[in-house]
Amino acid sequence: MKRFTLVFLILAIFIALAIFAPATAEHSSLALWDYFKEMALIMPPVFLLMGFMEVWLPKQNVQKWLGKESGFKGGVLSLILGTLPTGPLYVAFPMTASLLRKGASIANMVLFLGSWAALKIPQLMVEIKFLGLPFTIVRFSLTLAALIVIGLIMELILKHDKKKEWMQSDLELQGMKPDEMQPQGALEGDR
Amino acid sequence: MTTLIIIYSLVAVSLILSLIKSKEKTKKAMNVAGKAFVKTAPSLLAVLGIVGLTFGILDEQTISSLVGEEAGFSATIIAAVLGAITLIPSLVAFPLAGSLLRSGATVVTISAFITTLVMVGMVTAPMEIKTLGTKFTILRNSLGFLAALLIAAVMGVIL
Structure with missing residues (x-):
């Protein structure tokens, strides 16, 4: 029910407008209807596509593909895997941590996280x-360039970082093995 | 229109391929799509309402004075900060950004909002710190914010 709070609030504003400022309410409803028509056409195929990719992409292999043999190929792979629709960003954090522990480069992981958040198909x-x-x-190409630069900068800075905080994930602290951190519930949540 | 045709053909091809390979998995895909839709529906509805109210209450002149040419640099910075602190699914943010753009917002302001929205996550930062560490998180997000401002400026020049 909490998810609908904002919707109810907006509905209340609409009702108030309809009573006290009918002209504005009519104006708003027309704008809303225009947008509804546009969204109603585009959203169903987008969600269906997300569903197909979710079911047909072997998620267990993702970690294998991004393992030790990174390099340029790994970079391209990180980018491609990031752009595939695989759920909200917070699913990517534990995946990234375990990939880093398995030897993936920081530059690749920044690219992976960045394209996951910014360049989804x-x-x-x-x-x-x-x-x-x-x-x-233009946004896609500039963002991609920026992610590569950020990745390289972070690689340089964090290479000599002794602490390597990602080596101890909170799940390990709770007594779980990193291998049990299978990403699950992709698409659950909004991003 | 072309976008719609491309998306619908993509979906049609995927559906046919999926059905040929496995009926069961196709059903599962539909289920996943349905669940994702139900989860996103409230925020989609809310954005629809906000777009409606925004354009019903404010006329185009007011909007462009808030985020258009006259608003200048400060509007861009505010947009960038808003993008960094809010957690709106970009799926939902694009329609709003598009409508603002069409009613006179500058490309710089809109791209600043979109880019920080997707590159910087204040809301997800605690989760990021927990799994990847403070240093990693601060570096990634602050560099992302700077990059977003740069990207917005360049987009303003190009487009």
């Missing part, structure tokens, strides 16, 4: 629809 389609192809292409 279904989201790109919605972006093209609402913000246009030129906007999407």
Whole structure:
């Protein structure tokens, strides 16, 4: 029920407007209807696509693919895996931590996290629809370039970091082996 | 229109391939899609309402004075900070950004918002610190914020 709080609040504002400022309410409803039509066309296929990728992509292999043999190939792979629709960002954090422990490079993991959050394929389609192809292409390329630079900078800084905080995950502290940290419940939550 | 055609053909192809390979898995995919939709529906509805109210109450002139050319640099910074601290699914944020862009917001401000929204996560930072460490998290998010501002500036020049 908590999820609908904001919806109810907005509904209440609409009702108040309808009573006290009918013209504004009508205006708002028209704008809402326009947007509803646009969203109703684009959202169902986006969610279906997310569903297909979720079911057909072998998630267990992800960690294997991003293992020790990183390099340029690993970078490309990190990017591609990040862009696939695999659930909200907080699912990616434990995955990233365990990949780092298995020897993945920091640059690759920054690329992985960054593309996971910023360059997801279904989201790109919605972006093209609402913000246009030129906007999407320019943002995609600039973001990708920025992620590579950030990754390299962080690699340089953290290479000599003695602490390596990601080596002790909170799950290990709770007495679980890192191998039990299978990402689960992808798509649960909004991002 | 072309976007819609591409997406629908992609879905059609995936559906056919999926059905050929396994009926069961196709059913599962539909289930996953349905569940994801139900989870996102409240925020989609809320954004629809906010878009409606925004454009019903404010006219285009007011909007462009808030986020358009006249608002200048401070509007861009505010947009960037808002993007960094809020956790709106980008799926939901794009329609709102698009409508603001169409009613006169500058490309710089809108891209600053979108880029910090996806590159910086204040809300997810505690989780990130727990799994990847404080140093990693602070570096990734602050560098991301700087990069987002740069990207926004460059986008303003290009587009």
